[in-house]
Amino acid sequence: MSLIPLLLLADSRLPGGTHAHSGGLEAAVAAGRVHDGETLRAFLLGRLTGVGFTAAAFAAAAALELSGGLVVGERGVQTREAAALDAEYDARTPSPAQRATSRALGRHLLCAVRAGWPGVLLDAVAGLHPDGPHHPIAFGAAAAVAGVDPGGAAEAVALGSVTGPAHAAPRLLGLDPDAVTAVLASLAAQVEQVAAAAAKAARGPVEELPAVGAPLLEIAAQQVRGGQVRFFVS
Amino acid sequence: MSREAVARQGAGRGGGTLRVGICGPVGAGKTSLIAGLCGALGTELSLAVLMNDPDVQAEEPLLTHQGLDARRIAAVRTGCSPQAAIRDDIRANAAAAETLESLFAPLDLLLVEAGGADLGANFSRALIDRQIFVLDAAAGDRTVRKGGPGVTQADLLLVNKTDLAAAARADLERMRRDAAARRGESPTVFVSLAEHPGAPAVADWVRKLMAQRRLTATGQERR
Amino acid sequence: MRASARIVARCQADGSTRLTTLAGEAPLLLRRAARQGAKQAPDEGAPPDGAGTGGPARVYLAGGTAGPLGGDELRCSVDLGPGARLEVHGVDASVALPGPHGRESALEIHARVGEGGALSWSPRPLVAARGARHRTVARVELAADALLVWRDELILGRDGEDPGSVSTRLRVLRAGRVLLDREVAFGPRHPGSLGPAGSGAHRAIGSLLVVDPAWASAPVDGVPSGSPLSRLTPQDEPAVAVAVLRLSGPAVLVTAAASGAAALARVLDGAI
Ligand SMILES: Nc1nc2c(ncn2[C@@H]2O[C@H](COP(=O)(O)OP(=O)(O)OP(=O)(O)O)[C@@H](O)[C@H]2O)c(=O)[nH]1
Ligand SMILES: [Mg+2]
Numbered sequence: 141m142s143l144i145p146l147l148l149l150a151d152s153r154l155p156g157g158t159h160a161h162s163g164g165l166e167a168a169v170a171a172g173r174v175h176d177g178e179t180l181r182a183f184l185l186g187r188l189t190g191v192g193f194t195a196a197a198f199a200a201a202a203a204l205e206l207s208g209g210l211v212v213g214e215r216g217v218q219t220r221e222a223a224a225l226d227a228e229y230d231a232r233t234p235s236p237a238q239r240a241t242s243r244a245l246g247r248h249l250l251c252a253v254r255a256g257w258p259g260v261l262l263d264a265v266a267g268l269h270p271d272g273p274h275h276p277i278a279f280g281a282a283a284a285v286a287g288v289d290p291g292g293a294a295e296a297v298a299l300g301s302v303t304g305p306a307h308a309a310p311r312l313l314g315l316d317p318d319a320v321t322a323v324l325a326s327l328a329a330q331v332e333q334v335a336a337a338a339a340k341a342a343r344g345p346v347e348e349l350p351a352v353g354a355p356l357l358e359i360a361a362q363q364v365r366g367g368q369v370r371f372f373v374s
Numbered sequence: 375m376s377r378e379a380v381a382r383q384g385a386g387r388g389g390g391t392l393r394v395g396i397c398g399p400v401g402a403g404k405t406s407l408i409a410g411l412c413g414a415l416g417t418e419l420s421l422a423v424l425m426n427d428p429d430v431q432a433e434e435p436l437l438t439h440q441g442l443d444a445r446r447i448a449a450v451r452t453g454c455s456p457q458a459a460i461r462d463d464i465r466a467n468a469a470a471a472e473t474l475e476s477l478f479a480p481l482d483l484l485l486v487e488a489g490g491a492d493l494g495a496n497f498s499r500a501l502i503d504r505q506i507f508v509l510d511a512a513a514g515d516r517t518v519r520k521g522g523p524g525v526t527q528a529d530l531l532l533v534n535k536t537d538l539a540a541a542a543r544a545d546l547e548r549m550r551r552d553a554a555a556r557r558g559e560s561p562t563v564f565v566s567l568a569e570h571p572g573a574p575a576v577a578d579w580v581r582k583l584m585a586q587r588r589l590t591a592t593g594q595e596r597r
Numbered sequence: 598m599r600a601s602a603r604i605v606a607r608c609q610a611d612g613s614t615r616l617t618t619l620a621g622e623a624p625l626l627l628r629r630a631a632r633q634g635a636k637q638a639p640d641e642g643a644p645p646d647g648a649g650t651g652g653p654a655r656v657y658l659a660g661g662t663a664g665p666l667g668g669d670e671l672r673c674s675v676d677l678g679p680g681a682r683l684e685v686h687g688v689d690a691s692v693a694l695p696g697p698h699g700r701e702s703a704l705e706i707h708a709r710v711g712e713g714g715a716l717s718w719s720p721r722p723l724v725a726a727r728g729a730r731h732r733t734v735a736r737v738e739l740a741a742d743a744l745l746v747w748r749d750e751l752i753l754g755r756d757g758e759d760p761g762s763v764s765t766r767l768r769v770l771r772a773g774r775v776l777l778d779r780e781v782a783f784g785p786r787h788p789g790s791l792g793p794a795g796s797g798a799h800r801a802i803g804s805l806l807v808v809d810p811a812w813a814s815a816p817v818d819g820v821p822s823g824s825p826l827s828r829l830t831p832q833d834e835p836a837v838a839v840a841v842l843r844l845s846g847p848a849v850l851v852t853a854a855a856s857g858a859a860a861l862a863r864v865l866d867g868a869i
Contacts, residue, residue, distance in 0.1 A: 236842060362840040
């Protein structure tokens with residue numbers, strides 16, 4: 141597998157709408173749970189092993205399912221598999237706010253990726269749900285058409301689950317960007333482990349895919365803080 | 375690519391709703407301008423407003439006071455990076471714009487207010503058809519000279535709060551000269567939205583754009 | 598230790614629910630409630646359930662205070678026929694403890710609720726004692742018009758103690774389609790789980806799932822009005838954090854975290 145498509149898809153500057161999302165960090169900062177490099181690292185680790193793991197497994201499963209490159213008509217066999225994955229991921233996302241975020245980011249990602257890798261497969265995946273497919277499903281589909289293998293998709297999504305909030309940290313906390321890089325580097329081995337476990341789980345049955353959630357992130361995602369102005373969508 | 379070429383490319387975003395982006399530093403008068411346009415054009419045109427503002431609830435009354443239906447106002451959060459949201463990664467804005475356009479079809483005019491940003495801010499031509507950059511005369515008279523994509527690429531430069539220029543010792547003549555140098559033929563308007571809230575010059579500019587748009591639309595139909 | 602428990606409930610001609618099977622073994626002991634409709638202390642020699650009252654059958658799950666122990670493999674199955682209604686309550690909190698060989702303890706629950714049936718599952722909290730490794734996996738299959746209340750409470754460590762590791766996964770199918778699949782995992786074996794994206798400063802984490810087919814026609818966003826759920830005030834405070842989450846289906850998940858077991862129980866009690 142060439143690394144270039146993977147690097148392109150994982151580039152945080154890919155215009156997929158992620159820059160306005162903090163992955164719950166804004167709320168955690170507002171609640172005083174994250175305030176420095178150490179608490180940021182703990183936050184990122186929790187995200188990685190929780191929603192990061194679940195999302196990475198779904199991305200790998202979607203990549204695996206869709207990488208055959210063969211589509212039987214608009215609503216072919218493969219989109220049915222993708223629809224099943226989408227429904228399973230939906231059930232793993234009890235928070236309506238998080239579901240909306242995931243679908244919006246899935247839709248935005250596909251808009252960006254379809255410009256680079258147009259084709260019926262992504263068109264069909266984009267049509268899975270009126271609000272867009274869940275982000276991991278969209279990412280897996282993008283990986284499939286870009287020639288990224290399921291393991292690569294899992295790595296990118298696991299990494300993305302921490303880089304998103306990490307890049308929001310300097311904006312929210314005025315944290316030294318170099319300190320953020322240090323935190324991310326210290327998590328590299330764990331990202332790899334989580335991605336490997338996710339890719340392994342992706343080869344199993346759909347209903348057994350990971351379902352780890354994070355109650356405090358769910359709670360915070362639903363909070364409309366009285367009078368407090370929010371800059372990030374999530 | 376020349377500015378005209380970029381603009382032509384922008385005009386190619388297609389027919390339908392005319393999207394006008396409004397950009398400029400915090401407090402320059404973007405929302406005041408939009409309120410003025412709502413008042414001036416609200417009866418002639420079907421319009422909607424998309425705001426890149428973290429606290430749109432606070433801004434809404436300014437527009438509804440001008441007769442705009444609150445449902446025609448949508449908000450986008452930019453994650454503390456207002457420029458990224460209108461230029462580098464326009465997904466959220468594009469999606470919100472499309473939603474407004476389909477909810478209120480046929481929509482004539484969509485005004486998109488950017489989050490307050492610096493002189494380097496400008497809109498992606500994929501998001502809007504025309505853009506206005508608003509400057510605050512009370513913020514000093516060197517802003518136009520500094521230039522930047524906002525000042526040089528805007529289809530209309532609006533220097534607002536001229537009523538405060540003297541108090542801030544800002545030389546409006548100097549700004550006029552700098553604008554001519556920086557912007558060539560592109561129009562620059564000096565205004566005090568406090569004294570002339572309807573911004574007639576800007577409203578006329580929009581009317582002209584609308585007329586042009588209708589012309590090309592009927593031309594295309596004939597072809 | 599291996600142990601299993603089984604409850605089978607059927608709806609009678611008079612509309613009452615009869616427990617046709619009630620079999621348990623330590624540490625999964627089952628007791629019938631003394632009389633239907635009255636909240637009373639569990640009593641083993643009680644008369645048959647609910648005859649003529651129309652109320653749900655009530656069973657107490659008496660696990661004893663010690664256990665599950667590392668290495669335990671526990672299974673519990675619940676089968677409600679069409680129209681059958683059952684409440685399962687706990688007696689005491691159970692305390693997951695480490696076993697002799699550092700092995701994991703596991704509890705598997707499988708519940709099925711037929712057409713028009715109603716299951717309310719509210720055991721007492723599970724305490725993850727220091728060094729414990731426990732896993733609960735519950736799978737619930739609901740008919741399209743079945744009702745469900747499912748309560749889960751985890752306490753991270755006994756008083757003043759570091760928590761052990763514990764996870765619970767709840768998967769609910771409704772009319773064969775997945776409605777909720779959710780695992781929460783806390784403790785030293787789950788990296789990051791005790792941090793600000795995990796339990797934060799809270800020691801008690803719980804949830805309450807309510808599935809009510811009557812909500813199928815209600816708007817999918819927001820909490821069905823009129824239910825006690827709508828009285829819960831979402832908040833994110835150091836003492837209590839709670840949200841009421843509407844699922845993509847006729848179901849609501851109350852998810853809560855609190856400084857301690859009592860505060861958590863109060864929040865979840867308020868939701869029923
Ligand atoms: N004196 C004077 N005040 C003005 C004028 N135009 C606007 N203001 C005031 O300037 C302040 C900011 O105006 P807004 O229209 O909210 O500015 P904005 O660019 O939308 O600001 P942000 O959205 O916060 O970036 C308000 O208090 C207006 O009343 C003007 O021409 N003269
Ligand atoms: Mg404004």
